[in-house]
Amino acid sequence: MSAVDGAPVPMTAKRRGAQLAMLAFAVLIVMGAYASVGVGLDGKIPSGMLTYGLGLGALMLAAYLVLARFAPWGDPLLLPLVTLVNGIGIVMIYRIEHSGKLGAGANATTQLMWTALGVVMFSATLIVLKDQRALQRMTYTAGFVAVVLLAIPAVLPGKFSEVQGAKIWIKFGGFSIQPGEFAKLALVVFFAGYLVAKRDVLALAGRRLLFIDLPRARDLGPVLITWAFAIATLIVEKDLGTSLLLFGTFIAMLYIATQRTSWVLIGILLFVGGAILAGMAFSHVEARFNVWLHAEDPTLYDAGGGSYQLMQGLFAIGSGGILGTGLGLGHPQNIPLSFSDFIFPATGEELGLTGLMAILMVYALIVQRGLRTALAARDPFSKLLAGGLSFILAWQVFIIIGGVTRLIPLTGLVTPFMSAGGSALLANWILIAVLVRMSDGARRPPPQAIQDEGLTQVMQR
Amino acid sequence: MSELTLLLIRLAFLAALWFFVIAAVGVIRTDLFGPRTAPAPSRKPAKVVKPPSRAKKGDPRQLIVTGGPLQGTIINLTETPITIGRANDATLVLSDDYASSRHARLFPQDGQWIVEDLGSTNGTFLERSKVTRPTPVPLGVPIRIGKTVIELRK
Numbered sequence: 001m002s003a004v005d006g007a008p009v010p011m012t013a014k015r016r017g018a019q020l021a022m023l024a025f026a027v028l029i030v031m032g033a034y035a036s037v038g039v040g041l042d043g044k045i046p047s048g049m050l051t052y053g054l055g056l057g058a059l060m061l062a063a064y065l066v067l068a069r070f071a072p073w074g075d076p077l078l079l080p081l082v083t084l085v086n087g088i089g090i091v092m093i094y095r096i097e098h099s100g101k102l103g104a105g106a107n108a109t110t111q112l113m114w115t116a117l118g119v120v121m122f123s124a125t126l127i128v129l130k131d132q133r134a135l136q137r138m139t140y141t142a143g144f145v146a147v148v149l150l151a152i153p154a155v156l157p158g159k160f161s162e163v164q165g166a167k168i169w170i171k172f173g174g175f176s177i178q179p180g181e182f183a184k185l186a187l188v189v190f191f192a193g194y195l196v197a198k199r200d201v202l203a204l205a206g207r208r209l210l211f212i213d214l215p216r217a218r219d220l221g222p223v224l225i226t227w228a229f230a231i232a233t234l235i236v237e238k239d240l241g242t243s244l245l246l247f248g249t250f251i252a253m254l255y256i257a258t259q260r261t262s263w264v265l266i267g268i269l270l271f272v273g274g275a276i277l278a279g280m281a282f283s284h285v286e287a288r289f290n291v292w293l294h295a296e297d298p299t300l301y302d303a304g305g306g307s308y309q310l311m312q313g314l315f316a317i318g319s320g321g322i323l324g325t326g327l328g329l330g331h332p333q334n335i336p337l338s339f340s341d342f343i344f345p346a347t348g349e350e351l352g353l354t355g356l357m358a359i360l361m362v363y364a365l366i367v368q369r370g371l372r373t374a375l376a377a378r379d380p381f382s383k384l385l386a387g388g389l390s391f392i393l394a395w396q397v398f399i400i401i402g403g404v405t406r407l408i409p410l411t412g413l414v415t416p417f418m419s420a421g422g423s424a425l426l427a428n429w430i431l432i433a434v435l436v437r438m439s440d441g442a443r444r445p446p447p448q449a450i451q452d453e454g455l456t457q458v459m460q461r
Numbered sequence: 462m463s464e465l466t467l468l469l470i471r472l473a474f475l476a477a478l479w480f481f482v483i484a485a486v487g488v489i490r491t492d493l494f495g496p497r498t499a500p501a502p503s504r505k506p507a508k509v510v511k512p513p514s515r516a517k518k519g520d521p522r523q524l525i526v527t528g529g530p531l532q533g534t535i536i537n538l539t540e541t542p543i544t545i546g547r548a549n550d551a552t553l554v555l556s557d558d559y560a561s562s563r564h565a566r567l568f569p570q571d572g573q574w575i576v577e578d579l580g581s582t583n584g585t586f587l588e589r590s591k592v593t594r595p596t597p598v599p600l601g602v603p604i605r606i607g608k609t610v611i612e613l614r615k
Contacts, residue, residue, distance in 0.1 A: 018488045036470050326471040358478040379554040
């Protein structure tokens with residue numbers, strides 16, 4: 001039998017050239033943005049442009065080389081797309097830093113340093129994690145790590161863990177990290193491993209009522225535990241965002257694993273019920289709902305912790321209009337915390353609807369690459385992990401951007417890769433590294449047999 | 462700096478941003494339309510047992526999972542054989558109690574794809590009939606392995 005006729009074997013393209021070109025393009029756009037900010041602020045190109053630009057370029061080149069060496073079949077687009085949003089985030093933080101007294105707290109140099117650390121973590125993850133299926137063996141370890149990470153700020157005294165009402169930090173000295181950001185990753189690993197093992201019982205047992213398949217009562221256990229956990233996060237740590245993020249991700253992964261709509265309905269009902277109960281019982285949650293529903297109320301606008309920030313963000317997006325005021329020409333100093341939670345409205349004012357849509361498209365493409373990896377992955381664990389990681393990224397973008405545009409109640413989450421904040425940046429770079437690792441496994445052509453016939457096959461791994 | 466210059470800078474930046482997005486979509490175009498260098502048939506397809514309706518434009522290019530837990534998975538066909546089973550080193554890894562670890566394989570021969578059962582416990586089915594010896598697979602005919610159904614597509 002002659003299976004191969006000497007013709008060269010066609011393979012999936014690696015697209016390394018395209019990746020390098022897109023990476024250079026992204027760095028150029030970021031340098032352009034930086035120059036444009038300088039022109040807008042003081043009418044001349046800032047002196048730091050080359051330093052910043054070349055710094056970012058060198059970092060990304062290093063990340064590219066690691067990727068080309070350790071994950072040659074990895075997805076060609078993830079790195080350039082992430083570079084662009086991360087770079088635009090740095091430029092916006094630089095711009096806010098130079099916008100007057102309320103810009104205090106923004107520091108572009110720190111953010112660039114965290115980006116560098118993020119790239120280091122990205123490279124380290126790619127080098128250490130040779131095969132994502134190693135994570136499957138750590139299912140319950142990952143779950144335990146996630147719970148510990150989430151619980152630390154809750155049990156620490158407020159002096160070490162509370163910033164602006166949210167008890168989600170670990171502070172020591174001048175240094176603070178948000179363990180919840182890393183817990184997210186560990187939880188997705190845990191959910192993926194757990195659901196691969198249990199999905200058959202979750203999907204098949206149960207009976208049918210009307211048009212949905214109801215699960216058995218005892219199979220509700222994991223959902224109820226995760227729900228209780230999410231509500232506990234909400235109450236103890238006063239962190240609506242993380243709570244919504246974790247529970248939503250669990251429901252989405254449950255749906256990916258079982259394809260049963262009933263889980264989604266049960267999840268939504270549980271969460272809405274829990275949120276309404278929490279809203280009635282706890283004043284800080286109720287205050288969030290009030291601000292969302294009656295943001296235009298003048299008394300709320302003037303009240304401390306009221307809708308002032310939210311409305312300033314909306315005014316900023318409104319004054320940006322379709323084309324924006326131009327970089328460096330807006331008034332981000334009018335929005336409190338414009339460098340972290342409200343970086344999106346601040347960007348919206350200067351880039352307008354056109355720019356915001358482009359940035360949202362970049363996020364959508366990152367998520368698309370992740371979901372594409374999930375589709376192409378060959379084993380169920382990788383499928384669930386890639387699906388879960390892409391979903392958590394998309395869900396986070398939705399929660400924060402929905403919050404600042406007043407579509408849903410505002411919750412304190414970071415805009416991935418854009419907001420100032422080291423922990424989130426590091427965690428998200430690790431997330432991208434895991435996605436790249438999985439896309440490498442999924443796009444790699446199947447191993448070639450050296451024999452044509454027979455039971456013995458040589459497998460490359 | 463005049464108003465006009467600022468306006469031009471603004472528009473140029475937005476244009477560059479969108480150009481980046483469009484370029485990115487261009488890179489992933491292959492996801493939608495398949496690679497431009499499709500595996501060319503090295504020979505004319507020999508006698509096909511059941512002539513597929515659209516066989517004139519060439520050979521199958523993709524293997525699509527149409528049923529079971531991995532539904533929606535697409536594997537691009539090259540000249541290399543594809544193994545299916547529960548073993549971790551299979552091309553398509555199934556997590557299915559009804560599949561064997563090395564269940565079946567698909568390989569190209571003379572421009573056709575052949576399915577061969579590798580001594581599985583529960584058997585491989587081409588449409589309704591059990592595969593007992595290497596059998597050519599026409600386009601779009603379902604192959605059932607445990608709970609998984611796969612098909613060849615162009």
